[in-house]
Amino acid sequence: MSRILVTGAAGFLGSFLCDRLLEDGHEVIGMDNRVSGQTENLEDAFYHDRFTLYEHDVTEFIHISGELDAVLHLASLASPVFYRDHPIKTLKVGALGTHKTLGLAKEKDATYLFTSTSEVYGDPEVNPQPESYRGNVDPYGPRSCYDESKRYGESLVRAYRDKHELDVRVARIFNTYGPRMRLDDGRVIPNFMKQALTGEDLTVYGDGEQTRSFCYVSDLIDGLVALLESDVEEPVNIGNPDERSINELAEIVLEVTGSDSGITHEELPPQDPQVRRPDISKVRSELGWEPEVSLRDGLRKSLGYFEERV
Numbered sequence: 001m002s003r004i005l006v007t008g009a010a011g012f013l014g015s016f017l018c019d020r021l022l023e024d025g026h027e028v029i030g031m032d033n034r035v036s037g038q039t040e041n042l043e044d045a046f047y048h049d050r051f052t053l054y055e056h057d058v059t060e061f062i063h064i065s066g067e068l069d070a071v072l073h074l075a076s077l078a079s080p081v082f083y084r085d086h087p088i089k090t091l092k093v094g095a096l097g098t099h100k101t102l103g104l105a106k107e108k109d110a111t112y113l114f115t116s117t118s119e120v121y122g123d124p125e126v127n128p129q130p131e132s133y134r135g136n137v138d139p140y141g142p143r144s145c146y147d148e149s150k151r152y153g154e155s156l157v158r159a160y161r162d163k164h165e166l167d168v169r170v171a172r173i174f175n176t177y178g179p180r181m182r183l184d185d186g187r188v189i190p191n192f193m194k195q196a197l198t199g200e201d202l203t204v205y206g207d208g209e210q211t212r213s214f215c216y217v218s219d220l221i222d223g224l225v226a227l228l229e230s231d232v233e234e235p236v237n238i239g240n241p242d243e244r245s246i247n248e249l250a251e252i253v254l255e256v257t258g259s260d261s262g263i264t265h266e267e268l269p270p271q272d273p274q275v276r277r278p279d280i281s282k283v284r285s286e287l288g289w290e291p292e293v294s295l296r297d298g299l300r301k302s303l304g305y306f307e308e309r310v
């Protein structure tokens with residue numbers, strides 16, 4: 001059994017990761033300031049006496065008594081709506097929060113896992129995006145608080161690896177969806193599910209021909225655990241390469257929900273990436289991981305959750 005700190009534990013991915021680590025027999029300390037997370041996501045985790053939750057802001061000094069085997073840093077503002085509302089908090093959690101959690105990992109001689117993002121590639125000029133692609137990010141653009149905080153975070157992780165020989169992992173996560181996503185967080189799948197289930201028109205930004213690749217949450221969690229258990233210290237893309245246009249996604253959501261909602265188009269937000277698809281050759285060859293849940297199946301698995309919430 002290992003003793004593991006998970007920051008961002010009350011969030012969408014953090015809570016599923018806590019559940020998985022507890023199922024695997026570990027002791028888990030969750031940390032969250034609930035700026036976007038919800039304690040109810042941790043209902044299953046609280047059944048285990050090996051789980052504790054600390055309400056704490058990771059940009060402040062962190063003290064944990066006793067040993068730690070791993071520090072998994074998921075805390076962040078993670079959806080466009082939240083990071084547009086809280087740009088300074090977003091920069092602070094990616095910069096100061098990553099610094100504080102790296103310091104803790106160094107003190108405890110723990111393995112450190114950083115959850116980076118496909119947004120480090122910005123509006124990419126190559127598709128699919130391999131890890132070697134250096135990205136196309138506007139440092140002064142409307143999305144830069146998120147993109148640049150994660151790019152800075154990766155750089156800090158690299159510096160701790162080189163300078164302090166810290167054992168590190170970097171996951172570049174591509175769009176992931178499933179139960180426990182907030183209906184108001186502005187990401188496209190909760191938006192469409194809510195609109196389809198309440199009979200509203202689905203809002204498509206721009207002409208809807210921009211693409212995304214959607215990974216179901218259980219696949220993503222398997223990938224994160226496989227990365228943690230590996231010795232791969234370079235960044236690794238984790239996502240589903242099944243690329244779909246937003247128009248296609250809208251049609252599939254209408255089919256899965258059985259909704260007769262229509263579709264309306266609104267202006268595309270500035271600097272919205274035109275394409276997004278992970279090249280997963282590296283994670284396939286080095287970790288033997290690949291996603292198993294199709295988009296239709298993942299949406300069907302999520303349907304009950306969204307029906308309860310609307």
Ligand SMILES: NC(=O)c1ccc[n+]([C@@H]2O[C@H](COP(=O)([O-])OP(=O)(O)OC[C@H]3O[C@@H](n4cnc5c(N)ncnc54)[C@H](O)[C@@H]3O)[C@@H](O)[C@H]2O)c1
Binds near residue numbers: 011036075
């Ligand atoms: N879900 C995705 O599609 C996706 C894609 C790429 C990267 N990621 C990354 O994965 C991680 C988890 O994302 P998520 O989708 O679960 O987001 P989420 O918003 O559901 O969870 C993030 C959690 O971090 C917490 N948090 C934020 N700032 C904090 C602070 N200063 N101190 C303590 N806690 C804080 C929030 O309260 C929330 O519970 C994030 O780092 C995100 O950038 C997610």
